[in-house]
Every structure is written in structure tokens, then in C-alpha cells.
Amino acid sequence: MNAVTDATAVDWARVRADFPLLTREVHGKPLVYFDSANTGQKPEAVIEAVDDFYRRHNANVSRAVHALGTEATEAYEAARAKLARFLNVRADELVLCSGTTFALNLVAYSWALPRLRPGDAIVVSRMEHHANIVPWQLVAERTGATLKVAELDERGDLDLERLYALLTPEVRLLAVAHVSNVLGTVNPVREICREARRRGIVTVVDGSQAAPHRALDVAAIGCDFYAITGHKMCGPTGTGALWARREHLAAMPPFLGGGEMIKEVRFEGTVYNEPPHKFEAGTPNIAGFVGLGAAVDYLSALGMAHVEARERELLAHFNEALAAVEGVRVFGAPREKAAVVSFLVEGAHAHDLATLLDLEGVAIRSGHHCAHPLMQHFGVPATCRASLAFYNTHEEIDAFVAALRKVRRLLA
Known part of the structure; x- marks a missing residue:
């Protein structure tokens, strides 16, 4: 059509x-x-889903074998599965979190911080939201890496020729918005990620402004990490997700410690849970994710x-x-x-x-x-x-x- x-x-x-x-x-x-x-x-469907959870199913996830605990866990994991289908990714590669800011910080502290060294570089674009700039600055300060900036052309598009010229051998990571929150620029992230991958550079895409407005196929984009925020896509606040390639999630250390992200705790040492649960410490925003699942249903039906x-x-x-x-x-x-x-x-x-x-x-x-x-x-x-x-x-x-x-x- x-x-x-x-x-x-x-x-x-x-x-x-x-x-x-x-x-x-x-x-x-x-x-x-x-x-x-x-x-x-x-939409009303999201408001009703949150209300129904608190009225009829409220319990913690992955903590209890009673009926309410089972219902809460099933609803929470159903939201993960819905969101994975919406993005065309595997559910076991999707970390549920409070939003894009948390997701990008997770990559910064769990992937970048242990790996970057003096002489390494990170590339970001001029149009990025602060959430896709400041975490990389903090990591650069702690590791001795440097930050390089990809500039725009006169139209407000990324200058791709200058961007690719920045992707020199010392660059380890490229962070870029899918859609600018100020200009509305839709970046050709599939092409950008392909060029970065050819050079061995890990890519992080901020999808906050893309997920509410465009059909997404994250698998086809070819990035290493993709972050979204639920409240921009008709869902409740305090919801979002980080998609990451399975090999990255397996190699990354936990960002936060606490309940759910462990298999066994001993004073001699702790055995961590499998991804994505390894990165989901503590009680999550269960009702919020039930609402986000309803939002995904609503958008998918439209x-x-x-x-x-x-x-x-x-x-x-x-x-x-x-x-x-x-x-x-x-x-x-x-x-x-x-x-x-x-x-x-x-x-x-x-x-x-x-x-x-x-x-x-x-x-x-x-x-x-x-x-x-x-x-x-x-x-x-x-x-x-x-x-x-x-x-x-x-x-x-x-x-x-x-x-x-x-x-x-x-x-x-």
C-alpha cells in the first residue's frame, strides 16, 4: 500500500x-x-492493564510459588516476549530496565568500562541526547579513552563522509541516535552499523524516538546494542529495555547486585543468573511492564x-x-x-x-x-x-x- x-x-x-x-x-x-x-x-487499554494488575494480580516476580506470584511472573515475562517480537529480537537478549538512560549506562559501565584503555576512542554524534553523551564522557574520564564527535551537514543530517573518516583503528565504540529528539532526523543506522562493523567497532543505537513511531527490525539494523524507552511508546513511565547481542550479555559483568540477578550467594563468591536476568537486580516495575505489554499490543494492532x-x-x-x-x-x-x-x-x-x-x-x-x-x-x-x-x-x-x-x- x-x-x-x-x-x-x-x-x-x-x-x-x-x-x-x-x-x-x-x-x-x-x-x-x-x-x-x-x-x-x-490509551485506555494501558491504563486498564496497570489497574487490573494491582487489583487482581499484584505480587513479586520470581519469588513465590503461590498463584499471585506465578501470575505476576507470567505477566512480566509475557511483556518481555511481546516487546521482543515488536523489535524482532530474541527475548533472552532483552534486558528490561527503567528506560533508555539506564540502558545506555548499563552498556557504559558493564561493557565499555572494563574494556576501554588509554588511547581508545568513542564516537558520538552532535545530535545526541545527553543520555547518549554523558555516560561515555564518564567512562572516558575513568579509562583514559577519548571522545570524538561526528558533525552534521547544513540540512541537519549526519555528515556520513566525515563520520566514516572518524572511524579510525583506535575507535572501539560508536553511539548514535536512530531518530533525533530535536530535529527529527532519521539516521541511516543500518548503513552506519554496517560500516562500523566492517571496522570492528561496537555500535550502540538510541531508539527512544524511533520505537514509538516506526516499524522496527533491530536484528536487521545490525547493531550491537539497541535501547528504548517505554513511556514514549504509550507505555508507563519507568519502563524500557536494552537489546544486546547474546555474546555481549554473556561476557558483561553485572551492573547492579541484588535479588534476581543471582543463582547462588556464598561469602566465598556469588554465581550470577543467566542473561538477561543477570542485569535485572531487585524488584522491577512489574505493573509498568504489564502496561508496556499492553502498549505493544495496542501499537501492533494499529x-x-x-x-x-x-x-x-x-x-x-x-x-x-x-x-x-x-x-x-x-x-x-x-x-x-x-x-x-x-x-x-x-x-x-x-x-x-x-x-x-x-x-x-x-x-x-x-x-x-x-x-x-x-x-x-x-x-x-x-x-x-x-x-x-x-x-x-x-x-x-x-x-x-x-x-x-x-x-x-x-x-x-
């Missing part, structure tokens, strides 16, 4: 009705929620191809509508782009603009978006960011533009 057929194959008004929060008003105005890159809204087509359609309308507003500067025009638009309005500070738009019921993000190096690249301290999802509407885009024009007049 082509993109138009895909987008119109779903009753999007009915889908929107699945999200109770979207019916509320803010400051007496209908809510226009354009902040899904920050966190996604939750079809990620339909989601992607719908958001592409909304982005086209948004770009056309925003272009008609005078004094707007849009950051980045990448060749392939997700439904994320960063912008400024002439004469207005980003925070002032976002505050006034909030009074009109419009929720957008303002600030540096946890991407200081990217703001420095553009020479600005902050931008406004509108990020759309499949549950948004064309009417909301028009309402946003009307509110933007009103606010612009107030600031003139």
Missing part, C-alpha cells in the same frame, strides 16, 4: 478516543498536546506502518501551516524526518512562547531538549519543539497555528 492508503486505512478519530487525557481542557481551552517526544499519552504513514501526513500539514506564519525559524531540514519540529519565532524567547501557548491550551516543549551540543551548533540557548503522534489531528495543527499567530501579536 502507498502512504495515503496506509494513513486512511485506520479510523483515527476512533483511535484518538482511546486516549482519555486528550479530552481535557487546559486554561479553559481544548488541550492540543504536541509534546509526544517528551512522553507519549496512554500497525506501525499505519502509524508512520499517519504521522508523515500530519507532519506535511504541520510544515505547510507553520511556513505560512511570518518570523518563524525552523531548525533542520533532514532528508528523512520524523514528526518533530524545532523552531523559534523572531523576537520571542522559547520559554515565553511556550508559556503563552500553554495559556491557549497548546502543550509544546521549550528549552535545550537535553541536547546542549546541538543548541551550541545552531548558536541558540533553546528552541520550541512541537512533536506529533498518530493521535493528533489536522484540526489541532490549525488550532496551534492560530494560537501561534495570536501569541506572536502579543509579543510584537
